[in-house]
Amino acid sequence: MKRIRKAYDTAFKKQAVELAKGKTNKSEIARELGIKPTLLYKWCKEAQELCDANFPDNEKLKLTANQQRFKELENKLANAELEYEIFKKSNQSFLKDQQMLRMFILDHENEFPVLIMCKALKVGRSSYYHWRQSRQRI
Secondary structure (H helix, E strand, C coil): CCCCCCCCCHHHHHHHHHHHHCCCCHHHHHHHHCCCHHHHHHHHHHHHHCCCCCCCCCCCCCCCHHHHHHHHHHHHHHHHHHHHHHHHHHCCCCCCCHHHHHHHHHHCCCCCCHHHHHHHHCCCHHHHHHHHHHHHHC
16 A cells, blocks of 8 residues: 655645744654654754745755756766776776776775776776676686
8 A cells, every 4th residue: 555645835834843943842843733753853954954935845955056056066076086086096007908997996896886987997887897797707
């Protein structure tokens, strides 16, 4: 049997957050409203992050253009940092041929994502997996 997920309107969320603002025991307020305490904590956090602006109609927060750009840049930075760590570990001068590159990726699969290692070391991901699979058959 599938559970039906409750959707609360913006007015209810705002009212719940207003009730919880001055109180120390948010769990009790949540019980009185018939919602889970974690949900009330989440709404309070969202209200604080949005500076008491309108709640989004659905459960996902709608990011402003600047917030979305910031998130994209954070992701790019994280990938760049990973690639930098891969380069530090790989010591490019020792990895001259494809065989050595593939062995390096195999040795560090648990440490870094294969996709990022293949991209950083300019090794085709599908060719790496093909090599790894043929190596396991031996």
